[in-house]
Amino acid sequence: MPFDPTTLDGPFTALAAFEWGGDAAPLGVIDAAVVAAHGDAALTADLEKRLGSVISGATSRAAKDYACRKLSMIGTAASVPTLVPLLTDPDESHMARFALERIPAPAAADALRQALGTVRGDLVIGMISSLANRRDAASVKPLAALLGGDATTAAAAASALGRIATADAAAALAAAKIQPGPVADAVIAGRLACADAFLAAGNRGSAQAIYESIAARIGDTPTTHRDRVVRIAAQSGILACLDDTVAL
Numbered sequence: 679m680p681f682d683p684t685t686l687d688g689p690f691t692a693l694a695a696f697e698w699g700g701d702a703a704p705l706g707v708i709d710a711a712v713v714a715a716h717g718d719a720a721l722t723a724d725l726e727k728r729l730g731s732v733i734s735g736a737t738s739r740a741a742k743d744y745a746c747r748k749l750s751m752i753g754t755a756a757s758v759p760t761l762v763p764l765l766t767d768p769d770e771s772h773m774a775r776f777a778l779e780r781i782p783a784p785a786a787a788d789a790l791r792q793a794l795g796t797v798r799g800d801l802v803i804g805m806i807s808s809l810a811n812r813r814d815a816a817s818v819k820p821l822a823a824l825l826g827g828d829a830t831t832a833a834a835a836a837s838a839l840g841r842i843a844t845a846d847a848a849a850a851l852a853a854a855k856i857q858p859g860p861v862a863d864a865v866i867a868g869r870l871a872c873a874d875a876f877l878a879a880g881n882r883g884s885a886q887a888i889y890e891s892i893a894a895r896i897g898d899t900p901t902t903h904r905d906r907v908v909r910i911a912a913q914s915g916i917l918a919c920l921d922d923t924v925a926l
Contacts, residue, residue: 810838840868
């Protein structure tokens, strides 16, 4: 039996006034509607509109949190404009990103990418993390530009490029001119992640080139424990690339 959207009026009225620790029973109807919305475009559109009103309205942080979680499950491009204003709010940015990471529409990735250039402080790290979670190939250029920034941001960008693991991401990491330290360590870790991803995808040649470059940079006599660990990882990768009996 199709879900009756008229049963949502009361629960959404309750949601608008919801506070953490309050009566969550009425929200069960919304939960059921979200489940029923999969494959039902009309119900999805209705829920997106209602949840968007909660996010845009003068509602509690708890209500907005709940609405973002539900949009992470059913949201489409139509929900992106509703979530964008939250990205610059220190209290709400995390949940808006949570939703945008999971909304499959390209517009969601576009919104996160655009916000990367406007937010400041810890919110930058959050945007970097979300773009990495989406494996957003279009973010390689702006992320590469952050490799020369402050150490925390640069290390996060290096890690994100390793997770995106495209040819362009690997090239950006290889081109980074970083002095020894935490950021350089993050760049090496990102390059290893790219090589591992290439190897897993069957691209042995590209993977081997990265492993060999890392091993050569360290040399035959590593001087620190970390260098020894990295050299072992690189050599193990080289051996895996050369052994075509290893199932990828």
